[in-house]
Amino acid sequence: MHSLKSINAYFIKYKWRLLMGALFVVFSTIFSIYQGVIVRDATNEIVDLIANHKAVDNTKFIVFGLTLLGLALTSGFFLFLMRQTIIVMSRYIEFDQKNELYTHYQTLDAAFYKNNSTGDLMNRISEDVGKVRMYTGPAIMYLINTFSTVVIVLAFMLKINWQLTLLVFAPLPFLSFVIYKVSDLINKRSTVVQQELSKLTSHAQETFSAIRVIKAYAREKHYINELETLNTDFKKHNLRLALVEAFFQPVMVLMIGVSVIATVWYGGHLVINKTIEPGNITEFILYVYKLTWPFASLGWVTSLIQRASASQTRINEFLKTKSSIINTPEIKTNIEGDIEFKNVGFTYSDSKIEALKKLNLKIEKGKTIGIKGQIGAGKSTIANLMTRLYDTTSGEIYVDGQPIKKYDVFALRKSIGYVPQEVFLFSDSIRNNIAFSTNHDYSEQEVIQAAKDAGVYDNIMAFPEGFDTVVGERGVTLSGGQKQRISIARAVISKPQILIFDDCLSAVDVETEELILNNLKSIMKDKTTIIISHRDSALRYADKVVEL
Ligand SMILES: Nc1ncnc2c1ncn2[C@@H]1O[C@H](COP(=O)(O)OP(=O)(O)OP(=O)(O)O)[C@@H](O)[C@H]1O
Ligand SMILES: [Mg+2]
Known part of the structure; x- marks a missing residue:
């Protein structure tokens, strides 16, 4: 991940957006997690009503409902601000990077252009810069999100019961790992798909520019067959990709399910022992849901960063290339033509x-x-x-x-x-x-x-x-x-x-x-x-x- 260091200069350039973004993430998380407390109180209220055959106090539940709604809206508002700062920052960095690369391209000499294909130059300025943006935007955003969610949820959970907390957290690293493996596989396969696509487009492009020669020599059939072969490969790799992608969602759901069952099972014991209140179980289940995505994203983010790093290495390679035509202007007079x-x-x-x-x-x-x-x-x-x-x-x-x-x-x-x-x-x-x-x-x-x-x-x-x-x-x-x-x-x-x-x-x-x-x-x-x-x-x- 060494190559990504060159991005730090951009983070410094846009430090205010980044810092504000981080702050918004924390706010959004607090409001989102506090919903757990309201759900717990409401559940305890219901349990109390049923156990003691009390009459329902409508206003109390309306207040619970409105508070939940208010928390969700506030959390959503900060989520909006977070995207408006961090994702916007990543777009600015992308903009700067494209300009930097294009400006650098213009300084490079004829020999460089002879040695590198147009497709490659185009790829680095579009595909690779795009992948780096996934790091400066979503990856950074979800990292901050995961970190703040874990810290805040942990604080809320530990206040209630540490054993149950441990139980909820235990499968999460495993979840991250599985998601990482799946994302990694997805990335590998989509790279292959990308390469196949590149071949397909290059072939089509060449056919279009050479169309007059192809027609004059009546070689259409040959080119159609060639494209079909390439397209078949493309389809094959796409289907392989679709297969792993299909695993992603079920794996997530399975993991959440296991965590919820564990919480209900062990939490139930604790309620029977009167160690915790029934509302704590609903609260914990909510936390499990709140934790799942941040942990799952950890695996996804890791593979995003890996790809960004590989892309940045390719970008740096070009940025480090210097023109062999060195400009050392010493003479200021006009050229006469001898x-x-x-x-x-x-x-x-x-x-x-x-x-x-x-x-x-x-x-x-x-x-x-x-x-x-x-x-x-x-x-x-x-x-x-x-x-x-x-x-x-x-x-x-x-x-x-x-x-x-x-x-x-x-x-x-x-x-x-x-x-x-x-x-x-x-x-x-x-x-x-x-x-x-x-x-x-x-x-x-x-x-x-x-x-x-x-x-x-x-x-x-x-x-x-x-x-x-x-x-x-x-x-x-x-x-x-x-x-x-x-x-x-x-x-x-x-x-x-x-x-x-x-x-x-x-x-x-x-x-x-x-x-x-x-x-x-x-x-x-x-x-x-x-x-x-x-x-x-x-x-x-x-x-x-x-x-x-
Ligand atoms: N960009 C290049 N990279 C590598 N080799 C080159 C390049 N341009 C020309 N050559 C080679 O250098 C030699 C001289 O090429 P040049 O283009 O100067 O010939 P020329 O006299 O202009 O020929 P013509 O009359 O066909 O235009 C040729 O053998 C050619 O293959
Ligand atoms: Mg010539």
Whole structure:
């Protein structure tokens, strides 16, 4: 449970809610348990009436009834306040944790995202944080509840008879243990169910994204069969879970029953011996009921804490991961765009592929360089290194004569307009996709100009909604060439000092290529530009061409 220590900082942050919550639990418990005293008095009254053939005093019983009602209402009111403090606190902690994790995700480097699946990232921010919430909310709440109930009930019981108290308490630890075992089994099985569900969703998700390929190859049957197999597994594990869950309630009822029988049996003896009053038996039975849930919850809470702890370990694992791209901004001046690769070597840590080896390359400020080379030659890797998505393994990249690592990484990236090889457009309007690169709002004129420079303006205007056309999953599907050109517009709108085009004209015809290159010529005039391409035609305006 070591990992849960990191939650303590949150408890300190929300200490008032926690303390108030604890206080409300105690109040609620006192009012709830005091009902036992009223029930005892009422029972004694009835026994007395019957034994001594007295007339019934209605008002007395009405008072008993109203007092019980009042106690229940007051206890309920504090119960409400308790949930409003402790459960609310757990929601606040959940909120903070999700923000903390997401913010941290954003700082992590490309290598991290390569090594961890999206599903896993999503799981830790939703499932795992959710499980930790079960600890900060319900588990803490029931722990305080159990503790205060036991202390208060014990005080009430011991005042009456210690032997009977012992008898009532004896089976309770056993109850906790059994419930713990059952909850543990439930947890284990529901983890398996969760994993099966995860497989099922991943499969469905992949099917939906690949639906065009699946249909084109007429592989629907195969995928339907696969899903059915997974779904059968899912059902099997769910049924196994339902089986243990079915045990939970009966076990509780059985345990309570045993305790009640013991109380009546031994209590009866004590009444006959005149050691206690008949009302004490009803009082004790009530206490048994009041104690059962707190003790049962102890087992449940233990397994909640275990799960929360496992989840927090997984969360901490990610929180402790540090980006290998270390930002030590030393240089404050703006980037001019003089670039030099000196003996640059790069090996991808996961695949151990040496993508670049002793690369020496000089690009003067304002010049355009073309890079060509075979598939897998390391062209895109150059773009990755320039944008510091990865850092060189050996050698050094110099920008304006200074090592690239000395620049603030955010400032560096802001001064680069990068069109990646794989275009990504957000499910948003074309306007927002183009104006994506900075926080400041671009004027309509700037967006239009960028679209014109990228040679996509006419295409956009052909859509009924123009720049408001929503693209992506829930919108219009753009052609490969249209996507590429919107991606170019996104890169050039901010007029960055360095431009990197990674094979971004591959999906347009030679005429359009000519048009775009011509448009870009004026933008590229005094900017440093790297054009990566397989086609010589795309490199014709380059000042020099390097082949990898
Ligand atoms: N993220 C990555 N993780 C591991 N290995 C990678 C990664 N990206 C590329 N590689 C490997 O590094 C080598 C160079 O890849 P790179 O993407 O730089 O090639 P490229 O010249 O851009 O090829 P293409 O013309 O097909 O775009 C390849 O062998 C590739 O398998
Ligand atoms: Mg590439």
